[in-house]
Amino acid sequence: MKIKVLTAVLLALVLAGCSAKQTTKDSGTSSQSASSSQSQSSEAKQATTSDILQVKVTVNEAITTYQKTFAQTDITSISLEKVGNQFQYEVEGVDDQREHQLTLNAMTSSVINKHSEQLDADEADGVARQEALKLTNFISLSRAVKIAQQSAEVTGATEAKLDQENGQTVWKIQFEQHGQETEVKLNAQTGKVLTTEVDD
Known part of the structure; x- marks a missing residue:
């Protein structure tokens, strides 16, 4: 009788131990998933904040x-x-x-x-x-970026400058994509694209 009780107790302990081990494995997997998802989200955030x-x-x-x-x-x-x-x-x-x-x-x-x-x-x-600079009726930064993006077929503007060149106020919008820099220059009053330069 004592042997049967002892066997039952040992069996219960072994099962409890296996169950605890499984829980630890599962929580490790879920923390890896959470960590991976946080990493992806921070990469996406960096991409948009640039x-x-x-x-x-x-x-x-x-x-x-x-x-x-x-x-x-x-x-x-x-x-x-x-x-x-x-x-x-x-x-x-x-x-x-x-x-x-x-x-x-x-x-x-x-x-x-x-x-x-x-x-x-x-x-x-x-x-x-x-x-x-002629600061009357110049197009907004967002409009200048949109025009420049469409002209150069790139996304993710990294720099912008409102400057004076040859008697006219110009927007210079710079993009960086796949290690390549592109600068689009446009008339700040009319939005007309003046030049597009690509630097490898």
Whole structure:
């Protein structure tokens, strides 16, 4: 009788041990699945956050912040690009004697840096101001990116710059896809594509 009871107890212990081992295996598999799914989701997030259209601060808001910081100046360029792990606007401008630069966090609008310095003699007294951007009726960043994407047949814009060239304000939109860089330049007022350059 004692042998039967002892055998039954041993059998119960063995079964309980197998069941515990199975549970451990299952939970290991499910944690591997969770880890794999988190990894895929973070890769997807990185892919989408490399696109400049993810920024929350608009170009007009960056202009307003610059004009409040450096009143009575003209803006000569506005660029948007990823520096480290965050997108930043860099707005540059001039008055008759000094050049100014304002760097903003493109997600929060907080000022990262501001700097002014004396213009060179050949740029002072209004000379540098001739390079001021025409900031009336320029097309939005999202529209410029859309036109550039369609023209170059690429996606995922990584940088944008509003600049002055040959007397006209232009958008320069840069893409990087499969290790290849493409820059599309378009008239900032009309949206007309001026050039497309591909750099291997």
